[in-house]
Amino acid sequence: MTSRPKAPSARGKASAGGSAPILLIEDTISLQMVYRTILINAGHRVVCAATAAEGLALFNSEKPSIVLLDLTLPDRDGLDLMQDMLARQANVIVIVITANGTINKAVEAMRAGAHEFLVKPIEEGRFLSSVDNALRDTTTAPIQPRTIMRQPNDLPEGAFIGSSTVMAQVHDKIESVAQSMATVFITGESGTGKELCALAVHQNSPRKQGPFIALNCGAIPADLLESEVFGHLKGSFTGAVSDKLGAAAAADGGTLFLDEVCEMLPALQTKLLRFLQTSTVQPVGATRPRKVNVRIVCATNRDPAEAVRRGEFREDLYYRLYVIPIHMPPLRDRGEDVIEVAETALQRFAAEEGRAFTSLSPQVRSMFREMTWPGNVRQVLNVMRNVAVLYDGTEVQPYMLPDDIAARTHVPPPQAAPEPGVGLTELMGLPLAEVERRIIEATLELHAGSVPRAARVLDVSPSTLYRKLEQWAKADQPN
Structure with missing residues (x-):
């Protein structure tokens, strides 16, 4: 029996200490529940709203330092709401949440003062990294990095659950390279846990007390990527309403994780190479570089060597980054x-x-x-x-x-079906429900009891067959 999920209350659980909460404004209740749960499990205090009006009321009463704002709301445009919030509380950090269809509006929001934007669907690691980065910008105290070695039932590090030989080899390699300062290059298909691998390298390194900053190079518009990596000064371009600490400087003393690094534009690849050679960053609009101490871990779901051959990735940058490769195996x-x-x-x-x-x-x-x-x-x-x-x-x-x-x-190719007409005589005169049952049972026998294969042959959903099998099993039980 199914049950409809209940909408969460407007106020999340309060964390110890009574600090300013994170305000989450998301009109899709199921997504609101997921985001709220992720934040609470990470130790954050959260208040939630499903409309612009409710969100503004909570903003005024709770005085949050961070707002997670869906740009598409039922009663008002999210960008207008963000501008109201910034006018009332100039130091609030707004992270906008958007679907693919509203990327242009998200870029407009960034130029109007948003801290960052996230594109749905949002990976949990990316989601928490964005919040951690925002928290770092709201306080002078360093944020404790998120760890990979949590309790066994504390996901999302599901990618590191399992006792297979290939995963044991990954664990061994992480343990070996973590103590080094060498750059780690993680490859693997989407969803295999590349960011979790990067977190594991960080958490097992001498830098584990420093920040872990994750940046998805493929999810940030080209005209904002340099600012995201190296930062900018107030007034350096239209929309730069305040100084911004880039990811490279934010990771000082810790680890900078560059996800989807092969999506980086050639011009920024040049600046990244200079950063790796000099360990200095120069924010957009700044006249002097700044020295930082950062370990680089990067990842891609592409073949980096092939990207070099195609001329899409600088060969000198490839050799600078591809020092210690770790491959995350597919499930x-x-x-x-x-x-x-x-x-x-x-x-x-x-x-x-x-x-x-x-x-x-x-x-x-x-x-x-x-x-x-x-x-x-x-x-x-x-x-x-x-x-x-x-x-x-x-x-x-x-x-x-x-x-x-x-x-x-x-599913392997199905075995040849019986010739038409075979067994038809014995079905004549039976109720339709019994005919259906015999055909299904015969098809299952033909495919060694595999419900998915039988469902493919019968052109029905496997769940339909499983329900019928359960019904028949119950009906066949003696009273």
């Missing part, structure tokens, strides 16, 4: 890790949603082993979150899974 190459990742995520999300789930059923385990998981660990986490929000029980059953799971399962 399909990690064997039974998929089950460990899924059940660990399930238990955490179940606790958050007040559910009783503890494990996957044998049928679901079999399905998960068959899947190629193109979205890797991120896809598994999304599936488990979906189940925990929509259903309840102790075991995850196949009918609880999203319908597209079967479509993403690697």
